[in-house]
Amino acid sequence: MRVCFSKSAVILLFVSSFSAYSQTATISSESKQESSWSHGFMAAVANPLATEAAAQILSRGGHAVDAAIAAHAVLGLLEPESSGLGGGGFMLVFERSDREVRFFDGREAAPSGARADMFMNGDRPMGYFDANQSGNAIGVPSAIALYKSTHDTYGKLPWADLFEPAIELAEQGFEVSSKMASYLPAMASRSRLDENEGAAEYFYPGGDPLQAGALIRNPAYAATLRRVATEGPLAFYTGKIAESIVAAAQAGDDGGTLTMEDMANYKVIERPAVCGLWRELNICAATPPSSGAMQIIIANLYDKLLPPNPTTTQRVKAFVDAQRLAYADRDYYFGDPDHVDVPLAELLDSRYLDHRANNPAAPGSLPVHGDPMLVLGNGSAAVFAEDSTREPAGTTHFSIVDSEGNAVSATMTVESAFGSKRWAAGFVLNNEMTDFARVYDPNKPEAANMVRPGARPRSSMSPTIVLNADKDLFMVTGSPGGNSIPAYTAKTLLGIVDWQLSVQEAINFPNIIARGQSVRVEVGVEPGPALSAALTEYGYQVRESQGENSGLHVILVSEHGLEGAADPRRLGTVMSAAP
Numbered sequence: 001m002r003v004c005f006s007k008s009a010v011i012l013l014f015v016s017s018f019s020a021y022s023q024t025a026t027i028s029s030e031s032k033q034e035s036s037w038s039h040g041f042m043a044a045v046a047n048p049l050a051t052e053a054a055a056q057i058l059s060r061g062g063h064a065v066d067a068a069i070a071a072h073a074v075l076g077l078l079e080p081e082s083s084g085l086g087g088g089g090f091m092l093v094f095e096r097s098d099r100e101v102r103f104f105d106g107r108e109a110a111p112s113g114a115r116a117d118m119f120m121n122g123d124r125p126m127g128y129f130d131a132n133q134s135g136n137a138i139g140v141p142s143a144i145a146l147y148k149s150t151h152d153t154y155g156k157l158p159w160a161d162l163f164e165p166a167i168e169l170a171e172q173g174f175e176v177s178s179k180m181a182s183y184l185p186a187m188a189s190r191s192r193l194d195e196n197e198g199a200a201e202y203f204y205p206g207g208d209p210l211q212a213g214a215l216i217r218n219p220a221y222a223a224t225l226r227r228v229a230t231e232g233p234l235a236f237y238t239g240k241i242a243e244s245i246v247a248a249a250q251a252g253d254d255g256g257t258l259t260m261e262d263m264a265n266y267k268v269i270e271r272p273a274v275c276g277l278w279r280e281l282n283i284c285a286a287t288p289p290s291s292g293a294m295q296i297i298i299a300n301l302y303d304k305l306l307p308p309n310p311t312t313t314q315r316v317k318a319f320v321d322a323q324r325l326a327y328a329d330r331d332y333y334f335g336d337p338d339h340v341d342v343p344l345a346e347l348l349d350s351r352y353l354d355h356r357a358n359n360p361a362a363p364g365s366l367p368v369h370g371d372p373m374l375v376l377g378n379g380s381a382a383v384f385a386e387d388s389t390r391e392p393a394g395t396t397h398f399s400i401v402d403s404e405g406n407a408v409s410a411t412m413t414v415e416s417a418f419g420s421k422r423w424a425a426g427f428v429l430n431n432e433m434t435d436f437a438r439v440y441d442p443n444k445p446e447a448a449n450m451v452r453p454g455a456r457p458r459s460s461m462s463p464t465i466v467l468n469a470d471k472d473l474f475m476v477t478g479s480p481g482g483n484s485i486p487a488y489t490a491k492t493l494l495g496i497v498d499w500q501l502s503v504q505e506a507i508n509f510p511n512i513i514a515r516g517q518s519v520r521v522e523v524g525v526e527p528g529p530a531l532s533a534a535l536t537e538y539g540y541q542v543r544e545s546q547g548e549n550s551g552l553h554v555i556l557v558s559e560h561g562l563e564g565a566a567d568p569r570r571l572g573t574v575m576s577a578a579p
Contacts, residue, residue, distance in 0.1 A: 037405035042562040042576035044553035045398040050074040053165035055575040064402040065154040073166035082396040086429040088142030089412030092463040096405035101284040103273040106146025107456040108139030108432040113257030119438040135256025137431035138249040140266045144236045149268035160229040170222035184209035198423030220426030244424040282467040292462040294486040297326040304357035313534040321360045323514035324367040332369035335448035336455040343381040346372035363539035366517045395480030399553045409463035460485040479552040487513040488550040504565040511548040
């Protein structure tokens with residue numbers, strides 16, 4: 001099995017019966033298929049009003065990127081606990097006309113004054129809630145820059161038009177969702193959200209948390225978007241909006257180092273998408289600092305770990321073991337590739353995956369990272385300290401296909417719920433800097449995901465686009481969920497392709513997360529209890545979970561057209577139109 005890549009691409013190709021890897025996603029002209037698209041459009045987004053905004057843009061002939069921008073501008077208003085203008089994200093784009101998948105890294109960047117020890121109290125790391133509410137937790141907000149970079153590349157509708165749905169909702173008002181309202185009582189007892197200027201007045205009017213169904217307006221959010229719509233990103237990264245962001249980040253005894261220069265200097269980075277063969281499919285995902293490559297690793301390890309004629313429980317066991325190996329390597333090696341050497345090609349090499357599959361961690365034991373360079377006879381890649389990253393679940397994902405067959409898989413975040421709990425210009429600011437490893441010992445090597453000035457923290461966000469054997473669109477998938485995102489996303493890929501589940505069935509299937517020594521199984525969803533019992537019998541340390549924070553949004557291209565589904569664990573919906 002072999003894939004042909006354009007001569008202009010950087011080629012790193014490894015061929016086996018199941019896997020191939022290249023740091024490019026551009027398919028050569030000889031393999032292009034010029035057939036017309038006959039499936040219409042579809043948007044699967046985390047809130048009904050945001051789905052409607054995307055569908056409105058698509059119905060006007062907008063590109064999938066246009067719809068993604070409109071959808072996220074609305075999401076930032078409706079679910080500030082998950083993402084927004086004060087955060088950032090990753091966007092993977094498939095352009096059907098040239099069979100190209102491109103990755104836009106809109107991850108927040110560390111301020112120039114960031115330090116490796118900024119979350120340490122002496123020789124101990126700060127408590128998580130102290131760290132994530134401090135000004136040091138705030139990276140340069142990057143969502144607006146991501147909007148602009150992708151719109152400049154793909155946009156078909158006028159820039160200003162994309163913000164109209166969000167501006168209208170912010171000015172006229174919208175109903176508080178049950179999801180947002182459910183967070184607020186706990187935030188008042190565990191955080192300073194109900195104390196910080198701006199956030200307290202917005203989320204706790206009169207001192208009481210907003211209730212589900214209450215009508216609220218956000219004129220400051222509308223004003224920010226109006227300036228961005230008319231003046232472009234410069235209005236956000238310089239002047240009064242930037243000043244308010246910097247002031248909020250620097251406020252208080254635990255203020256951070258974010259400056260106006262940090263704001264003005266932010267740039268979106270276009271990185272090569274990573275694509276790897278799995279069976280007859282080509283899985284394309286975001287490269288580090290994203291964890292998207294784990295989708296290729298998990299899928300291929302899964303096949304290598306399957307016994308002949310596997311039972312259902314043996315398939316689940318292979319999924320668990322593949323995750324355990326993939327997470328161990330991801331945790332150790334992944335970081336910002338502009339600041340640390342990530343041995344991605346070696347981690348994806350079929351010979352190394354064979355080695356890992358032949359040496360799985362015993363059930364109940366702690367999986368450890370391998371050394372791909374050592375296995376491949378090229379020295380050693382294991383030069384880092386062990387990882388100490390903690391990554392809560394406060395994120396959103398949406399999948400979009402437009403009427404020309406172009407697609408977007410985008411995952412956006414402010415990190416934990418309501419980010420740093422600090423407020424500026426109508427939105428909360430992220431706490432992405434606590435996605436770096438927080439433990440620092442000057443007498444030991446640095447972790448791959450160490451805090452470094454200007455660096456972007458590693459993320460579990462894994463936007464993924466899968467192409468078929470003809471290099472045409474097959475599937476768009478992704479999820480929020482902190483460290484569990486790679487597991488959630490891989491579940492949909494295996495569920496649809498190997499377990500023969502429908503899109504909705506694959507999303508609904510119990511989430512199984514196998515990172516570290518224990519395996520978490522969602523038992524509030526069938527057949528979760530039976531899977532928990534089977535994995536316990538195999539010898540795994542099983543932790544039962546009644547609910548998971550996944551928010552999967554998946555679109556599949558089938559012989560019947562576009563089939564999409566949203567995760568019932570959140571409030572997402574799907575809208576589509578036939579050609």
